[in-house]
Amino acid sequence: MPTEPTHTDISRRQFLKGSAITPLALMLAGSGIAAVYLRPATAGGFTLRPPGAITEKRFLAACVRCGKCAQACPYKSIKMAGGEAGVGIGTPIIIPREMPCYLCSDLPCIKACPSGALDKKLEDIEKVRMGTAVIIDRESCLSIRGLRCEVCYRQCPLIDKAITIEPRHNTRTGEHTIMEPVVHKEKCVGCGICEQSCVLPKPVIVVQRTVEIQKDNYEF
């Protein structure tokens, strides 16, 4: 049976729910955790909007919630947000894991938008910036672990531009290549196809808010 915990780092511990396992977990002394996965918290507060959406604040004000973009989308990528979106209720959103944006070359969603919430000046699909794909969990990414996955890379509509493969020697096996997918934010349109296609149960690559490039004078 469990003995008294010896670990003193945990000073103000509380036992809020009595259960068979609570004392068990706490009595654990020593070391020896084989695998610990830490996943950063997801980017809270970011909503993926259709192509051409103006900045979020202005978008919320401009969008008349008519749903025309959603109707125009041949893939039904655009959904109308429900009550959970708070003030954003009724605005168009894209949930990549359900259906990413396939980047129609004629951008019918923008054409359908009557309010200017989707910017009609945007015509070149490679200039779309809905967000930026980020590998949020390198430890889980199969390719970074040396397997031959790279599914996100091969599915990216801007393959070799938005995502490239950076090969490097696998020091563990000594004779294989790690083919790491690397996203280039100056090219990524944020369509979410990579996020949708990632083979793991929780996507390892996800679209997040685009962080402005911080300009300085160094040019290489």
Add this chain to the structure above:
Amino acid sequence: MPISGIVVRCLGSCADSVANQMAAFEGVEVHGVLPDGQIIAVVEADTVDGEVTLVTELQSIEDVISVQLAYHNFEDFEAERP
């Protein structure tokens, strides 16, 4: 039946109240509160989706800074349940 070990960060002064709020959730067991405001808990849900929802709810508790997943097991041990 996924089970996860999570680390919840919050402001040190709020740790106790957050821990109490967390404990009120079905499927959450708080295992310890550290002096710097980190709370160790185990989350259990019926499905991975349910688990994600639960974690999202924890995230929305006031004063919570972040919820990090430290361990994840989604093996099926249905047969063992009483």
Add this chain to the structure above:
Amino acid sequence: MELTRRDFIKASAAAAAFAAVGVSVARPKGAEAAETGITWGKAPCRYCGVGCCVLVGVKGGKIVATKGDPAGPVNKGLNCIKGYFLSKALYGKGRLTTPLIRKGNKMVEASWDEALTLIASKYKEAIAAHGPDSVAMYGSGQWTIHEGYTASKLMKGGIGTNNLEPNARLCMASAVVGFMNTFGSDEPMGCYDDLDLGDTYILWGANMAEAHPVLFSRLIDNKLKHPGVKLIDIATRKTRTTKMADEYIAMKPHGDLAAVNAIIHVILRDKLYDESFIKQHVNFKRGKENAPYGLKDKEVFNETPADIKNLTFDEYKELMKQFTPQWGEKISGIPAKKIEELARIYSDKSRKVNSLWTMGVNQHARGVWVNNLIYNLHLLTGKICKPGENPLSLTGQPSACGTAREVGTFAHRLPADMVVMNEAHRKKTAEIWGIDPAKISAKVGLHTMEMFRAIDRGELKCIWIQCTNPFQSLPNVSRLRKAAEARKAFIVVSDIYPTKSTEVADVILPSASWVEKEGVFGNTERRTQQWFKMIEPPGQAKADTWQLIEFAKRMGLGHLFPYSEKGFYKEMWEEYRKFTIGVGKDLAPYEAYAKVRGLRWPVKPDGKETRWRYTETDDPYVKKGEGVKFYKAPGNKVNAWFRPYEPPAESPDKEYPFWFCTGRLLEHWHTGTMTGRVPELKRAVPGATIEMHPEDAKRIGIKNRDMVRITSRRGTIVLPAEINGRSTPEKGSVFTTFFDETKLINELCIDAFDPLSKEPDFKKCAVKIKKA
């Protein structure tokens, strides 16, 4: 207090969370047991010819985990994404679990006894009325060695027909004939170690990055470690392989036949060859030319000894004078300058040159010839049988080598390089099988294309298909599907899921797959890998060997399989092994394989494997001091063949202006029967697309993801366009994959085949394209 496993897992979860914040805690002993309450066993991957090793974790009769086997010499714990989701191939939706018999348009559940008795009665009926050549069996390079061996003994030694074929006819037949008529023995002299040890790799029409994923990762690592390593990709489309190559050389479809000849021309013209190697090891031969394309039913083309002319080296040189680099450029599209350059690379004494090829060369109306010509490059320059310097024919299926080729489940083969046409071979086989030699027919059976055409002609009455899906994968498949749908033959299909082939079956039998049975596979590099049964197959599903032997009993042939129930796999193995001993194909005793992650044959008397054949450095059949000895070839001399250029069966014209090529991609395996049921892979790549060159697309007004209608003389199909995606065909060509069972792309493919190997050309026919 009773602690459940769940409690232990929770304790682990909490402990891990504590550890994450720097509070170190130990996992309770029980928790470790809860996680490791899994029994791990070893097996080769079920999918491709690379032959990665995996560990299979079983608990409570179910696979709960799989992982790459760190002890696996091929993959050292890695897998590709198919291998990562391996166990899901068994747990997909819709596994077949009970025998089904056709009653009109319905498939009705039946017992094994009913089904097998019905099959036996149909086979008996056909044999009584039309002789043993009116029945057939069609198997697979995914059959285990035991399954192939059982089928071969049953058909060839029992029923007395050579109508036994593997689907490997569609992938490796050209390589086989190439090996046989050049070296006198099937399968490569080199092995995967050559990928680590060489410095120059020339790929002939092979997209290794996707078709041989883990092997490619090994090849690229050699390049990363050694900046001098050069990878040259000669191909008809730019692929992920091209992206990682040092150089891409665009070639017209069928251009390899001209390009290799022109390279040889330069080697001869500039005396870049290794004269002493040639003198010692090489004979020159000229074979039968003006070959047909197999488009007519029952067309026969054989290269008999009477058709073969011996040439002197000088005569050969004289004949090769016509294939100038300029001529090569005209036909292959590879600039003459490049051809000269390639000749210099191939003959550069300071370079260790390897050629790698697979379906681009094999699925080719003159596939055997191109195999022969690539060997010529290595024979003329002496770059062969040396560590790090070899031609390596890459295989596609996990046991195309082990089963189809080594056991010899082709219509003309017997185990260990023997053939049915040879009396001595039949005698030896009959002796080991314990049967009358007269029982084995000397008549070559129907090769795959003829086998299925014979159904249409009404000549083949019964066929049993195991472990493969021909009614999706054969070319010009609509003719064959129509014949089957018209019920022209009695068709039995054993598989694990419903497929395009079970759709047309009269009897469907549920099979056990992979670790649901015991088995042995043999991969590309002659590596034989064994595994044990780890879980029970679902429902009433049974191993293919069991199905065949139960059938044999009902045919009065049960005596062919006198193995005990407990020692079944070992006893059959030891019988089969007799074929391999002393003929340069030696396999080890069964127990040896249970311990190791495979052994490359010939296995030496001391139990060690052979990495390089025909050389004193490694091969036990070559004595020290003999250097290189091609001991399987007559007079220890191999053949360099004169093989001229002959055009493909069908080329683009005004009406059908595009080349149409088909192949694989990384995420899916063959006809998608398994990978199509792995949700993650299905989500990653849900269906086939048609790859086009952006300029072609623009000209026709096709944008990415537009629906496109592709029409050949045989069929028509609509697919979404993929432009600037993972691969880009050269202008004038389009490419698609064959995994998508909702899109029978093989309806478009021409059923032309190589007259020597009878392997269909899935890479070339003419189509027209328009926006749908």
